[in-house]
Amino acid sequence: MVQAEGKLLEDGLEEGELVALGQRTSLYAPFRVLGLVTCEGSGRMLGGTSSPKPCFYELGIAPFVVVPLGRCLQLYDGRTLRLLSLSNALPSRITAVAHLGRERLVVATQHSLHITEQLRSRVSIETAPGGCIVGLYAFGNGVFVAVDAGERCARTYNRDNELVSEVFFGEDITPNGLIVHPPTMLDVVCIGSDQGRIALVDICHSRILQTLDFSKHGAVTALSESPALDIIGMGFHDGSVIIYDIGRGSILDQYNLRMHLPLGTSLTVNALCFRNDDANAFPHLFSFHSDGSLCIYDLEARRVLDTIPRLHRGPCRMAFFYPREPILLTIGDEDNRMNMFICDSPSGAPRLLKYRAGHRAPPTRIRFIGEDYRQLISAGCSDQQLRVTSTVVSHHHRELSQVTTRLRRARKRARQMQHERAIEASDEFALDEDDPDTASLLPPVTDFAVSEARQNDPDLANLVTCHLGRSEAYTWRYAENHRYRHVLRFRGDASTDLDQGTATCVSISTCGHFAAVGLSVGHVDLFNLQSGLHRWRIRNAHHPGGVAGVAFDGSGGLLASLGSHDGRLGIYRHQSREKVADIVVHSPGLQLIWSPVSDLLAVxxxxxxxxxxxEAASGRCVRWLRGHAARITDICFSCQADGRQILSTSLDGTLRTWDLVAGRCVDVLRMAAAPTSCAMSPRGDFIVTTHVGHIGICMWHCKAYYRGPSEQGNMVALSSRAGNGLDVEALWRRHAVQLPDLAMSWDPVVSAVADATASPENNPRCVSLTVEPIDDAHCGVVFSSQPESYWLLLPYLDEIKEQNKATRESDSVTGTQKPPPPLVAELHDGYREAADASVSPGIEDRRPLPDSIASSFVDALQRADFATAAKRLDALTPAAADVEIRLLPPEALADALSFFTWRLESERDFELAQAQLRVFLNEHAELIMKEPALQHGASKCLRALDSSWLRCEDTLSKVLFLCQYLRDSV
Structure with missing residues (x-):
């Protein structure tokens, strides 16, 4: 590494540029993450940590749900389940949240408390360094209780956010954040623990009133208040549910589900809720267990009323009824799903009303849909889902139904004919198309192809998928959100086609009428998407081995196929199946793509x-791009008009951008998690990536789209300085870039002051890019307060005089019009005599003599008092400032260069300094180039000019990017 840095320093790079190169990427910056509804991943992905409980509150009659995710808060409308707002990222992960009143929340992180209003942090309260707040409970008057598991205590804060009491527990109680408040017991809260004990704490007198011992049932996993006074529900790790009367200190009822749930089912209770719309008509208690099942208890009859399996794919994070309504809202912990049920049946069983969901498992492949970047399609491996995700509006996320229209109509007829409750329940929960059984789902998607050519034709499918272990391919229409009726299956002679193999890859022609499917036995099939019929087959196109990729060219006349073992690339004519070229790749292939705007294939x-x-025409290898250190997971061409770049992701944790013209890597984005797929938007302004262990879709904005190709050209030149680019890549790979968060502290262009510092609470190998605050003297590029005509007029005074000259000549012929008034009135007579030599013949000189104010400009330059010189020069009119700059003596040019360098570095009066510098260079450029002593000052001024312009360009790119994004969102 030291030799690499020394080599680059010898090549002329400054140390500051070297540090900036090693700490940040040049082309992409994190923007946001899509598809997260209730969780960031499964418990195994997050290291088994428990998720904080969401918060429900009402403003008038409008319900709202706050879901904490990582370091951010998401606010949902309780009626429509639409995302309303998103908070800024807090310093660390959120561990608990509670509602203080109105739009105020108290949010607990690992080491601090935050009082937020409208999801914006207003007050921060530091807690004990060794503590960890796991639970919060807020009273209606602004008082709240924070439970610290690390310190084994409960602290109470008043409405002024001051600590008023503190209660410590013994070694036999480790609070787990479950808190309820009996309404009839003032200043008393019930706190659950991991040992199965429940402590009744008097927060006013800082004492423990009573400890309820239920340790034989395991840890307390759920607590809930009932509509009846002094009655609470308790759920435990062994699946027991106890109804307890706190006022009398007795157990009213107890249930155990071992006889009601299937053998081997996890019985841990994750959530409890009482129905509160009509307690007399429906005295029901709902318990949710770690396998996602629901049990309904009839408290009046003291029996289990019903059990409903698979309500969630995993434990339920929280469940509650809306006040005085039969509406049940459940929030999943691992399935990234939020369900709203309505209990309007006579038996009180819930039915699904609406839901909001995302991927349950990390997606493995992703592509954009349409000509804009509004939608993209992603396929998950473990969750067997095919989802359409909107980059603009979150409630447009949807899952493509795997039930065809024909099957949906058959199910509807079956429901009309059969009225028995068992059949209705089975169809409602096991065969529901929104939450189908895993056995009825298609296998995981291994590859898919999408086309927008015939998306408005209802008789043509525009999406084709290949599935694990299936020889047939399935067609879809993503605009209608369901699977199409055709299944692309070869029906040949059984004697000659005993082994059909499995479909491994698929591609759709440019016209949208045909789909090519590659098989694991080496065959390539062509199907018509309108009729679903098989057209032809190329037998043993690749043998031994299978087909790794198929692709159509931009015109649709040629079809290419890549072998996974034979290392050959074949190109065929679409209509005649004639083999045009047979290219030897000399390596087993993984993926094949064909550029839509050129004749290039990438393998x-x-x-x-x-x-x-x-190159398809000649069959020769025109570029060999090497640099990845592990298996390449995905490649794609850039969506620009020339298609001159290739994006590739690898299991070595990098996303590389390759320039085909330069033939080398121009950018390496090392990520904290290995990427599995990537795609660039059709406009080239965004890229999206999926990662190992992350169910969200990471969105990055391309800075070169808003800044132009200047940075890209610099990276190409830098790679050429380092020979084969290995030394530069070592600097690129020095730090990993943190993946996008739900809410980023957004800076589309990370400037040179971005400091890459390791976050102590996160993975030490992951580095977050944080921008240090800038002092008041360097708060950014600042424009002057002069009117726009001032600095626009200054560089063009000569042109204005030429126009005035022509006007006066025409006036002298006609004699009917008066000459225009001078730009500057009340000129000194002595000045005209001194400036006659520099004025063109026939032009009346109207430039003012340098008076006492103007003369002080040169004096200030010679004293190096640049602040005074700037004030004197800005006080002059445009014509007077033009004269002052043009009549600078030769001995003052060096001081003038230092003055303009200081002014550009100060980043004040940006546009005015640019206009004055232009006049100075137009007049004195020849003399500066002849004098070697002045060339050094000119080089410094040039570097200051470049630095100030880059800073201004950064600011402009932010505004342009935001305006573009908001315009497309409307």
Missing amino acids: SCADDFSIKVF
Whole structure:
């Protein structure tokens, strides 16, 4: 590493540029993450940590739900389940949240408390360094209780956010954050623990009133208040549910579900809720268990009323009834799903009303849909889902139903004919198309192809998928959100086609009428998407081995196929199946893509982790891109008009951008988690990536789209200085870039002051880019207060005089019009005599003599008092400032260069300094180039000019990016 830095320093790079290069990427910056509804991943992905409980509150009659995710808060409308707002990222992960009143929340992080209003942090309260707040309970008057599991205590804060009491527990009680408040017991809260004990704490007198021992049932996992006074529900780790009367200190009822749930089912109770719309008509208690099942208890009859399995794919994070309504809202912990049920049946069983969901498992492949970047389609491996995600509006996220229209109509007829409750329940929960059984789902998607050519034709499918272990391919229409009726299956002679293999890859022609499917036995099939019929088959196109990729060219006349073992690339004519070219790749292939705007094919290789680019017409390898250190997971061409870049992701944790013209890597984005797929928006302003262990879709904005290709060109030149680019890549790979968060502290262009510092609470290998605050003297580029005509007029005074000259000549012929008034009135007579030599013949000189104010400009330059010089020069009119700059003596040019360098570095009066510098260079450029002593000052001024312009360009790119995004969102 030291030798690499020394080599770059010898090549002329400054140390500051070297540090900036090693700490940040040049082309992409994190923007946001999509698809997260209730969780960031499964418990295994997050290290088994428990998720904080969401918060429900009402403003008038409008319900709202606050869901904490990572370091951010998401606010949902309780009626429509639409995302309303998103908070800024807090310093660390959120561990608890509670409602203080109105739009105020108290949010607990690992080491501090935050009082937020409208999801914006207003007050921060530091807590004990060794503590960890796991639970919050807020009273209606602004008083709240914070339970600290690390310190084993409960602290009470008043409405002024001051600590008023503190209660410590013994070694036999480890609070787990479950808190309820009996309405009839003032200043008393019930706190659950991991040992199965419940402590009744008097927060006013800082004492423990009573400890209820239920340790034989395991840890307390759920607490809930009932509509009846002094009655609470308790759920335990062994699946027991106890109804307890706190006032009398007795157990009213107790249930155990071992006889009602299937053998081997996890019985841990995750959530409890009482129905409160009509307690007399429906005295029901709902308990949710860790396998996602629901049990309904009839408290009046003291029996289990019903059990409903698979309500969630995993434990339920929280469940509650809306006040005085039969509306049940459940929030999943691992399935990234929020369900709203209505209990309007006579038996009181819930039915699904609406839901909001995302991927349950990390997606493995992603592509954009349409000509804009509004929607993208992603496929998950473990969750067997195919989802459409909107980059603009979160409630447009949807899952493509795997039930065809024909099957949906058959189910509707079956429901009309059969009225028995068992059949209705089975159809409602096991065969519901929104939450189908895993056995009825298609296998995981291994590859898919999408086309927008015929998306408005209802008789053509525009999405084709290949599934694990299936020889047939399935068609879809993503605009209608369901699977199409055709299944692309080869029906040949059974004697000659005993082994059909499995479909491994698929591609759709440019016209949208045909789909090519590659098989694991080496065959390539072509299907018509309108009729679903098989057209032809190329037998043993790749043998031995299977087909790793198929692709159509931009015109749709040629079809290419890549072998996964034979290392060959074949190109065929679409209509005649004639083999046009047979290219030897010399490596097993992983993926094949064909540029839509050129005749180039890109192949990812399995043995040397490289990308080979071939020209289809000649069959020769035109580029060999090497640099990845592990298996390449995805490649795609840039969506620009020229298609000159290739994006590739690898299991080595990097996303590389390759320039086909330069033939080398121009950017390496090392990520904290290995990327599995990538795609660039059709406009080239966004890229999206999926990662191992992350169910969200990370969105990055391309800074080159808003800043132009200047940075990209600099990276290409920098790679050429380092020979083969290995030394530069070592600097690129020095730090990992943190993945986008739900709410980023957004800066589309990370400037040179971005400091890469390791976050102590996160993975030490992951580095977050934080921008240090800038002092008042350097708060950014600042424009002057002069009117726009002032600095626009200054560089063009000569042109204005030429126009005035022509006007006066025409006036002298006609003699009917008066000459225009001078730009500057009341000129000194002595000045005209001194400036006659510099004025063109026939032009009346109207430039003022340098008076006492103007003369002080040169004096200030010679004293190096640049602040005074700037004030004197700005006080002059445009014509007077033009004269003052043009009549600078030769001995003052060096001081003038230092003055303009200081003014550009100060980043004050940006546009005025640019106009004055232009006049100065137009007049004195020849003399500066002849004098070697002045060239050094000119080089410093040039560097200051570049630095100030980059800072201004950064600010402009932010505004342009935001305006573009808001315009497209409307």
